[in-house]
Amino acid sequence: MVEVKNLKKRYGDKQAVNGISFSVKKGEIFGILGPNGAGKTTTLEMIETLRTIDSGTVIIDGIDVKKNPNAIKYLIGVQPQTPAFQDKTKLTEVIEMFAAAYGEKVDPMEFLRDVDLEEKANSYVEDLSGGQKQRLSITTALVHGPKVFFLDEPTTGLDPQARRHLWELIEQVRQKGISVIMTTHYMDEAEVLCDRIAVMDNGKIVAIDTPQNLIKQLLDRGFKKKQHVQQANLEDVFIDLTGKDLREGA
């Protein structure tokens, strides 16, 4: 579905992305990990047509991003790091506007139902919590039925319940046959969600494989972690005490 070959991007003296290549299959969740400044967001933005490509090619569903960026916009859905909407806009109107941007007329309630925001349909976006805004942002990115869905650090700043709920949503997106490319700083998130992971550092991919294989390769190299047998962690305690269900306002 997505084919990236020798992709490069330079900002002045800094080579932000230095000849990376990878491919993403249909219905696959592909994670891009790496420290700050590794080139993750720049890579996503080049694929999303938001930044010009210095060299290399990106092909999505047979269409070259560099040659035909306008056609690509109909194939992709984008979830930015921080969802931003104009104040005093109702949720139904946000959906209508994003659908109209693609020339589509949709039933907003259908999309709000998918992300459990049906009851908030007539609320204004500024009254939503961080998690609700992320869910709204996801549904606005899917109004036109894209083939590839990009998420940039989607769960940053969310509480554990909202994070897990978002994971379920991303899983549902994949079940519709949509390829998902996401960046994250949370390793547990990547381990739970991603089928394959590319680890980036200094603009290059230093490893690419399934989470299980990456862990196995590390262990095969003789890595030993200090044994610490614990059947649960603090997040498990938090979830156990406060419940797994999504809260009003989460």
Add this chain to the structure above:
Amino acid sequence: MSEIKYKSLYTIRTFVRISTRRFFRDRLALFFTFAFPLIFLFVFGGLNSGGGDVSFNVAIINHSDSELATKFVSQAEEGDVLKVNKEVTTIEDAKEKMSRSELSATIELPADFGDVKDGAAYPSGEAKVLYTQNDAQAASALISILDAQFKGLNEQFVTNVTPFTVAGEQLNDRSLSAFDYMFAGLLGFAIIGMGIFGPVNVFPELKKMGILRRLSTTPLKVWQYFLATMISQAAVGLVGIALMFAVAIAVFHLEVRTWYIHHSGNCYDSWYWIGSRWLGKE
């Protein structure tokens, strides 16, 4: 109409509808767009309305017992031109009130005003107009008015032949008032005020929030978004201007002359022509 044009039109229409609704939900924007210019309209309209009638607040200090002086005072009190303050009876009171600008001027009639002097066949006298520096203009107008009145009075006693005269004739009975001229300025002020909440302010805010960046991942064209915002703002602006006109006409009796109607008709014709060309109609 082709499907592309229809979709493009639908996109613009949706953005216009939602942007306009959003605007009317924002109390701050509503205040500065509609209420703020109306406050100015009421303040300046209140100061400048009054129908153009001229009158002077004056005191008349009459030292004369003559019949003519008494008649002059009573006529001045009954007339529309002078608003005579009857409470002021002494020069000292009058000077105090003039210093506080409560009176425009004081008319002093001397003791011999209206008496028939020795050897004269008719009464005479000199009325004195006292005023302060602040009210020099009003006093000057008052002197002219009194002069004209006395000229009429003089003609009753002495017949003069005046070969050359001048007469003024008003051609229409609806002349523009000070408010009518001021309203154009207020309208300009209101339009500038609308700009504060217009595209000048909207686009930088959207860019700062990252909304334009998010929209740029969709096929939405810049011109579509810009046009939709402009149409929405123009609609809001027209409502604001209409409100200004309505209040100005209803409360301050604004004179709406033909050029408003003439020019709005031209604008409609132009937009109809552009619209029909764009939609592919004749």
